[in-house]
Amino acid sequence: MQYHGMWSDQTPATRAKVLDQLVANGSEWVRIDVSWAMIEPKHQQYDMRWGVPFVDTVLQEVEDRGLKAMVTFWLTPDWASYGKGERYAPRYPTAYGRAAGWAAKRWGNTVDAWEMWNEQNHPDFFTTADPVAYTKMLCSAYKEIKKVDTSPVVYGGLQYNDAAFVKKTYTAGAKGCFDILATHPYSAPSDFSPTRDGGAPWGVTRVRDVRAVMVAQGDAAKPIWFTELGWSTGQIPNPQPWQRAVSEATQADFLEQTVALTRSSYPYVKGIIWFRERDRTGGNPYEDGYGLMRADLTPKPALARLKAVASS
Template identity: 35%
Template sequence: MSTRTRWGVGATALVAVVALFAITAARVQDPNPEPAVMALERGERQESLQLGVTVFSMWRDWEFLDELLDRARDSGSPWLRVDMGWCTLEERGRGVVSEWYQSRLDATVAGAAARGLQLLVAVGCTPTWAGGTSYDSLPPDPSEYERVTRYLAERYRGQVAAWEIWNEPDCIGGCPDGSPEEFVPTLQAGYRGIKAGDPDATVVSGGISGTNADWIARMYAAGARGYFDALAVHPYQNPADAPPDAPPTERIYRLTSLPSVRHVMVENGDADVPIWFTEFGWTTADSGDRPGVDEPTQAAYLRQAVEQVQRDNPYVTHAFWFTMRDRDDWTPYENEFGLLHVDGSEKPAYGALGEANAWLEEQ
């Protein structure tokens, strides 16, 4: 899914290795890896997958915050993801905090804590005064991003469990044209800032659109290793109605392509680093240029995806459904990923999320 204007301004490991050959010919690999290597790449699950949901509490969901937090809690999901815009937090200048905007994050943090939800906050959008030219442009001076992430981590120390550095950086200028080489300085700055403000917080790399192992390999080559505690991807499907177990073929937008990402991580010494899905889901759009699935199928795919990842991808520890509530301000494809309709009524997928959480507790 391409990066959205939402910052407050408004099948096996072997198949995966072969797929990785096709996109990263510069790296020479043994086409028949030893069983021990394949076992390392697969890993062992230490605990059940943890699920979360995305709520746009900083902008379009603000007036429904309490209701949506209740729905998140009642689904049995232990995590909540929100995104915030640096460009709105400091819209008037360096160090000049917009109190109205910060108060929304305060309320989100307090509301999540009151309901026993752990919080992941994604921070992106460079202010114009810091050289931002679009809502997703990276800061020309990463030290400014380091400063603001340190401020946020200090303010919410012990209250925000995880911070995500940007959103879909591979989509800046169009997916997958964003430069990993340009993103890494921001990732490094964000990591330094967060760890200075709250050493115990988890730093998550900006989730990329799809499972693009080549992009991740370039990110590592640019110096990303050591600057994230979890690597994030957004394993959406293409076409949009493809089931969770659709074969990887040459597509990066396939959940089954995930082992190629894991291969790159192991190759780069990060076998102990987990993968987080900071977004995943299926749209119920029945019009537009990217129609999805009907509502019962959305629910079925949610359950199937959770079971598939729990079984086949033990290195994935967290997965956040995108989103809690439908939108009405973008394309049909983008608008209808919700577990709830715009009016708050439930889709079958909301109940499926509760069932998935209950199933995971038994694993």
């Protein structure tokens, strides 16, 4: 489950309740976003007063419940982007690698996988969406993490199944710099079922396009994970095709169908992270409505369905 335990709207009490519900309903992993900018606000000066201890606390809460943690390590400090912003690549990719290695040394005992950035193929999350810049960061991080931790390094989750971006990163030297490749195979239109092919690059079925690139590059043995996937139940008036919500019952059905489809047709996909643990109250019902729990932490039908498919 995507778990926003680091976000400011979470309290110790809500974090505890969310994690307890996830454990009770069959979740085995949580995906947590950790900000490089937060833990290293100044060059080689880590925030030991608040930022680093906060990560310590959240990861310990996860470990105490027997859950495995995937950390998505992203967001560039101002000093490393030279004032361009958190979603720019650092001027020197080795700075990202060094910070990832520092994180792995500190949290390697509680983190079970390291995901390098989030949706780096889209300018909303990686401003230039530059495959060469990303590859340099990925390879630097892989080298530094492996010096101190044996946990898998994950090629950051791509927005949709962007096979063209994957191919460009291979050309730039990505082979040998990751253990798992991740995609975010949301459906488009957003109310399509997981079995319905929306055309490249959208939807679960198009993972085959990314797989084909990996096979062609000699990486057939490496698994793919879906590190974000879900359907929103937040209805809005006159939605665009990418804003179509589903009912709570359909959300649960689509979760079950996704697992069944992945198991039967895509055995190389070894993990699914559902987006996300709870609804938010940000003011956009569609964007807020992806949770398997409502904002008040009462479960939607999909949470119980998660337990059923996990136990099967």
